[in-house]
Amino acid sequence: MRAFLENMREYVRNMKDEQLRQLVAEVPMDELLAVWDSLDEEEELKIFSLLDLDHKVDLITSIPVSSQEALMESLTGDNAKALLAEMDPDDLTDFIQSVSPEVREAVWNNLGDEARRETQFLLKYDYDDAAGLMTTRYLAIRPNLTVAAALRWVRRSAKAVETVYSIYVLDPLKRLLGVVSLRDLLAADDEALVQDVMEKKVITVHQDTDQEEAARILETYDLIALPVVDHYHRLLGIITFDDIIDVIREEQSEDVYKMSAVGASRATYLESSMWALVRRRIPWLIVLLLAATVTTNVIAAYRSVLEAAVVLAFFIPIVTGTGGNSGTQSATLMIRGLATGELHFYDVGRIVLKEMLVGLAIGVALGGLTVLRAMFLPPAVNLSEALAVGTAMCFVVIVATIVGSLAPLAIARLGLDPAVMAGPLMATLIDVSGLTIYFQTAKLLLGLT
C-alpha cells in the first residue's frame, strides 16, 4: 500500500492531466479508498477531478464527511448538478445531514425537482431509525398485472431504481399487499397474475424500528431489500442490503468504543483535530478517575494492616488486575450473547449458576498459582502471607466473575446499554470489592487488627 501511495503521489505531481485521467480510470476503487485518507487535500481534488462521473459518485459516498465537503465545494455548478443527479436519495440525505449549512444550501440549489422532493421526504426521518436508511427508489406494481406486463415494466424502469430484484405490490393507497422477487417473476408463467405469484406474508419493518433491529431482520431472512411501512402499512421506502452492511460495521465500531470508554464519532481518526480527540476521551476518564478514588478510601481504611505488613501492597496490582480480567471476560460473553439475541434476562438463574462454577474453578487454579508465585519467586514472602494473597485471589476471581455476568444482564434488563457499563466502570466496581476482600482476608489470616 505504501508503494502504491508513493506512486500515486508521484503520478499526481508529474503526469499530464490526460495521462493521469487514463491511469486513475484503471485504479480499482478499493485500492484508491485504502490510501485516500493519506493523500493531502490538493492531491485528493486533483484525482477526484479526473474521475468519470460514476466513479466520482462511488468515491464521494464512500469517504468521510470532511473530505466529501471539500470535494463537493470544488465542483462548479454544472458538474455538481450532474454528480448530485447520480447519487441515490438515501446517500444524498446522509450527505445533506452532515455537511455545513453553506454547502447544504449550495447542494440544495443544485438538486433537480424530483431529487429535492425525495430528499425532503427522507429528511423527515431519524438517522437511527429504519426509515433513516431507506431509499424511495423502489419498483411498485399493481396486483392485477400479468407477469408479462410486470416484466415489461421492470425492463423499462430498471435504470431508475436502486434495486429491481424485489418488486413491491401496492394497492391504490400505497398499502403493501405483497412482494415478488424478480427471480420468481422470471420463473412464473407469462399469463399468470402478479397477485397469484406474489408472497403475501411480507417481512417488513416499521418506520420507527431501530436500525440495528432492521439489520438483524434482513440478516435472518437473507433479504436483498427490506420494506419500511408506516402505521397504515403503507410502503414508505426500502432498505437495501448494502446500507445494512454499513449499519453492522458502524454498530461494531460503536460497541468496541463503548467497551473502551471512547466517545463515538462519525469523523475518522486522521481527520479529527487534537481537541476533538481529547473531547472524545476525557469525559469518561474523569468519571472513571473519580469512581476509582473509592479504592483510595478502601486501602486507607486498612492503613494499619498495610503498615504491619507492607508486602501486601506488592500484590495490589495483580489482585485488582486479575479480578478485572476475569470480570471483563464474563461481561464480554454476556454482552455478545445479549447482542446476538442468544441470552435473555429470564435465563439469569442458569447463567449465574454456571458463572459461579466457572469462577470457582478458575479462582482455585489462579489462587494456587498465586501462592506458588508469592512463595518461590522474588520478592518471596512467607507461607502465611502467600496463603493470604492466594486465598484473596481466589475469592476476588469468584466475585468478579459473578459481578461480571450479573451486571450486564441487570443493566440490559433496565433498558440501558450493557456495553457502556461493562467496560472500565465495572472494572472499578470489581477493584473496590476485590481490594476489600483482599485486605479483609489478609487481616484475618495474618491475625492483624
Place this chain on the structure above:
Amino acid sequence: MRAFLENMREYVRNMKDEQLRQLVAEVPMDELLAVWDSLDEEEELKIFSLLDLDHKVDLITSIPVSSQEALMESLTGDNAKALLAEMDPDDLTDFIQSVSPEVREAVWNNLGDEARRETQFLLKYDYDDAAGLMTTRYLAIRPNLTVAAALRWVRRSAKAVETVYSIYVLDPLKRLLGVVSLRDLLAADDEALVQDVMEKKVITVHQDTDQEEAARILETYDLIALPVVDHYHRLLGIITFDDIIDVIREEQSEDVYKMSAVGASRATYLESSMWALVRRRIPWLIVLLLAATVTTNVIAAYRSVLEAAVVLAFFIPIVTGTGGNSGTQSATLMIRGLATGELHFYDVGRIVLKEMLVGLAIGVALGGLTVLRAMFLPPAVNLSEALAVGTAMCFVVIVATIVGSLAPLAIARLGLDPAVMAGPLMATLIDVSGLTIYFQTAKLLLGLT
C-alpha cells in the same frame, strides 16, 4: 420474548399436532430463532418435525451446530434426503465440516449425486478463505449469446441457482470473461450480444484471499455476489452477500473476544459446558497473571519508599487504572483504524505526535484533578504527597497514551494481530511503566532514598 417462549412451551405440551403445525407455520422465523436456544431438546424436535420443508432448511442453517446435529439425527431417511436436497451446497459444506463423523456419514449417504459432487469440491477449500464461503450454483453464459437468448436461459435456470442477479460470462475453459447484472441484461436491447453489454473489468477475489478481505471488497463495491477465481482466472464459485454478512458478524465477535482475552469458539454460551468455558478463559488469565507479577517486583523495589510514606499505596489502583484506561483508549482507536483500513504503519510519525499532544492535554488535566482530590477529599494527604501523586498521574497518562498508540501499530507492522495484544497484555505493560514512574516521581519529590 419471555411471554412468547412460555406460550410456545405451553402450546407444544398441550396442542394436537395438526393445530400446532398450523401455529408454527404462522410464527415468524426471527421470533422462533430468538427463543430457540431457550427451548429444551424435546421441544425443539417437536417444533422442527412440524415445520414445512422450506422452514426446516431456514431453521437448520441458522442455528448452532449442536442443535443442528440433534435435528438431523431425528429425521428418517426420506425426510433427511428431502431436507438435504433443499440445502445450498455452501451451507451443506459448513454443516458437514462441523458434525460428528457418524452424522457426517449418514448425511453423506443421503446426498444426491450432484450435491455430493458439489460438496466434495467445496470441501477442498479452507474454512477461512474466500473459497470456503462460495457456492457453485451460479449462472454462467457464453459471450456470443444474444440478450434475448440469455434472458431465456436465466428464466429457465432461475430455480436452480443461488442468485440470478449476477450472470457470469465464461470461455470454454471456464475462464471469467465478464459479468452482467440481470438489471443491465433487462435494460439492454434483445438483439445485442452479451459480450457487448457485459462488464469486462470484473471485481474478483482469489481462492486464497482471506474471507475478511473478501468481505471488504464486496462492501466497497456494493456487490450482491463476488466471484472467486483460481490462478488461471477460472471461475470456481461465487460468494453471496448474505454469507459476507455472516463473516462480518463473526469478525465482530472475534475482535471483541480478543480484546477481552476470551478464546474464540463456534459454540454459543448456553450450549458450552462449564469446562469448555473454563478452557476458553483460563489460558489468557494465567498468561496475564504471570506477566502482571512483574508489578510485584516493581513495587517491592520501592519497599523503602513505601515504608516511609505508606499513603503512596493508597493511590496505586487509581494510577494503574487511569493509565490503563488512557492506553486502552489510544489502542482502541488504532485497532479500529487499522481494521477499517484508515490507518497504516507509514502514518506512524503523524499518529504518535498527535497522541503525544492528546496525552499531554489529558495528563495535565487528570494530574491537576488528582492533586485536588488527594488534598481535599479523605484520606487527605499533604501538599507534597498530593503533588507527587498528581505529577506521576500526568506522566503515566502521557506514557500510556504513547504506548497505547505505538504498540498496535508496531504489532500490526510485524504481521501479528493488534487486537490480541492491545487488550489486557498491554494494560500490564502500562502498569509496569506506570508504577515505575509513580514511585520514582514520588521518591524524588518527597526527597526519599
